[in-house]
Amino acid sequence: MLALLRKDLQVELRTKETLASLLLLGLLTLVVLSFAFDPTSELRAEAAPGALWVAVIFAGALGLNRSFLAEGENDCLQGLLLCPVDRGTIYLAKTAGNFVFMMIAQLVIVPIFIFFFNLPLSLGLGGVFLSLALGVLGFAAVGTLFAAISVRTRAREVMLPLLLLPLVVPIFIGGVTVTGRVLAGKPLADVAPWLNLMVGFDLIFLVVGWLVFEYAVEE
Amino acid sequence: MRRLDTSLAAANLVVMLAAIYAVFVYVPTDKFQGIVQRIFYFHVPLAIMTFVAFGTVAVASALFLWRGGRGWDRLAHSSAEVGMLFCTLVLITGPIWAKPIWGTWWTWDARLTTTLILWLIYAGYLMLRSISGPGDQGARYAAIVGVVGAIDIPIINRSVYWWRTIHPAVLITREGGSGLGDPRMRLTLEICFLAFLLLFVWLVRIRNQSVHLRDRLEDMRRQVLAH
Numbered sequence: 001m002l003a004l005l006r007k008d009l010q011v012e013l014r015t016k017e018t019l020a021s022l023l024l025l026g027l028l029t030l031v032v033l034s035f036a037f038d039p040t041s042e043l044r045a046e047a048a049p050g051a052l053w054v055a056v057i058f059a060g061a062l063g064l065n066r067s068f069l070a071e072g073e074n075d076c077l078q079g080l081l082l083c084p085v086d087r088g089t090i091y092l093a094k095t096a097g098n099f100v101f102m103m104i105a106q107l108v109i110v111p112i113f114i115f116f117f118n119l120p121l122s123l124g125l126g127g128v129f130l131s132l133a134l135g136v137l138g139f140a141a142v143g144t145l146f147a148a149i150s151v152r153t154r155a156r157e158v159m160l161p162l163l164l165l166p167l168v169v170p171i172f173i174g175g176v177t178v179t180g181r182v183l184a185g186k187p188l189a190d191v192a193p194w195l196n197l198m199v200g201f202d203l204i205f206l207v208v209g210w211l212v213f214e215y216a217v218e219e
Numbered sequence: 220m221r222r223l224d225t226s227l228a229a230a231n232l233v234v235m236l237a238a239i240y241a242v243f244v245y246v247p248t249d250k251f252q253g254i255v256q257r258i259f260y261f262h263v264p265l266a267i268m269t270f271v272a273f274g275t276v277a278v279a280s281a282l283f284l285w286r287g288g289r290g291w292d293r294l295a296h297s298s299a300e301v302g303m304l305f306c307t308l309v310l311i312t313g314p315i316w317a318k319p320i321w322g323t324w325w326t327w328d329a330r331l332t333t334t335l336i337l338w339l340i341y342a343g344y345l346m347l348r349s350i351s352g353p354g355d356q357g358a359r360y361a362a363i364v365g366v367v368g369a370i371d372i373p374i375i376n377r378s379v380y381w382w383r384t385i386h387p388a389v390l391i392t393r394e395g396g397s398g399l400g401d402p403r404m405r406l407t408l409e410i411c412f413l414a415f416l417l418l419f420v421w422l423v424r425i426r427n428q429s430v431h432l433r434d435r436l437e438d439m440r441r442q443v444l445a446h
Contacts, residue, residue, distance in 0.1 A: 142367065145363070145367070146364075146367075149347070149360045149363060149364070150347075152356070152360075153347065153350045153351050153360070154350050154351075155350050159343075159346070159347060159350065162342075162343045162346055162347075163343045163344075163347060163364055165339075166336050166339035166340045166343065167340060167367065167368065167371050167375075169336055169375050169378065169379070170371070170374045170375055170377070170378035173378045173379065173381075173382045174378060177382070193381065194381070197374070197377065197378060197381075200374070201374055204370065204374070205367070205370075205371075208366070208367060208370060212284070212363050212366065212367070215284055215359045215362070215363055216359070216360065216363055218356075218359065
């Protein structure tokens with residue numbers, strides 16, 4: 001699994017395609033959403049967590065397509081499937097790769113988010129990143145499975161967001177709530193049920209993906 | 220097979236007419252909500268049958284992945300289509316009732332939100348089916364979405380429930396207040412349940428048969444082309 005993950009990371013480091021698309025999409029979403037709110041309004045601070053998560057989810061939904069697109073070229077997926085490893089392992093490696101890419105993108109997007117929405121720097125960044133990590137993990141768990149499916153349908157660009165967005169609603173609501181609370185200066189203990197829910201979501205869908213991935217890549 | 224379908228259709232027609240009669244003529248008007256409450260007798264059975272339909276999709280999808288067999292796949296496909304129809308009707312009848320009673324077409328109540336997201340999940344499911352076309356690969360993909368979607372539904376329900384309890388709701392209570400005090404109301408509801416149950420079974424069977432025919436046609440065409 002680590003070898004597969006290293007392969008994906010190496011390919012990414014050479015081309016930087018996924019990272020660039022994730023970053024630019026996230027950035028663009030933040031900018032577009034900034035136009036949606038009056039810059040002088042009080043509402044702006046309240047809408048901030050939502051804006052961050054919309055950026056994460058939309059960039060992710062569009063960006064995850066890439067993770068299997070590259071494998072489609074030169075029949076790389078065939079080669080991967082011929083590896084003497086369990087299909088579930090391939091899934092976990094792919095999910096880990098997507099998780100890493102999305103988190104690296106967050107490292108850039110969050111500072112820009114703070115900058116655009118004029119938030120004080122002293123706020124609990126640890127909490128924000130914790131919620132992002134939990135959310136992105138669940139998102140990658142479902143997204144990687146569906147990306148493997150949608151990449152082989154005709155309308156893959158549309159198909160992935162269409163399938164993925166309704167299913168990640170719990171992640172989205174949880175993420176927005178946790179981020180909002182943390183930015184409002186509340187302790188993490190306040191949102192413990194939400195964190196539990198997100199951890200539960202992550203674990204359930206990692207296991208489901210691990211079990212089911214085999215059917216998604218079978219010829 | 221044929222005869223069963225015909226008698227099913229006939230029984231359905233009779234019960235559906237009885238249900239319409241009961242809802243519009245037989246049952247007394249609700250004291251508090253007035254005439255609009257009558258839509259409840261269609262709304263609730265439709266909602267329950269939506270859950271039955273999507274539950275069937277989940278079970279049939281899981282069995283298809285586990286055991287294989289086109290029959291399970293066809294059952295999942297037809298249940299999803301009928302479930303989608305029922306879910307759409309739930310989402311239409313709900314607001315018609317809500318406007319005069321709650322004063323708004325829509326509120327982000329937990330149940331409403333879950334139903335809407337259900338609709339979106341299965342819209343994606345059917346979209347995937349129509350895009351991937353007939354064949355084993357498309358069937359497997361759809362089954363995966365069917366299983367993953369079903370596992371997600373309780374989590375979604377939990378999350379929207381918490382979400383709404385944290386924010387103030389326009390109106391939290393539903394249905395409970397008035398209750399079905401009159402025994403005639405309960406009877407009407409039961410007739411409607413039976414009517415929609417029969418409608419569901421009948422529609423799924425018909426859809427199932429047409430999907431079956433389409434699959435056979437596809438197989439034959441492939442054979443002819445192979446020669």
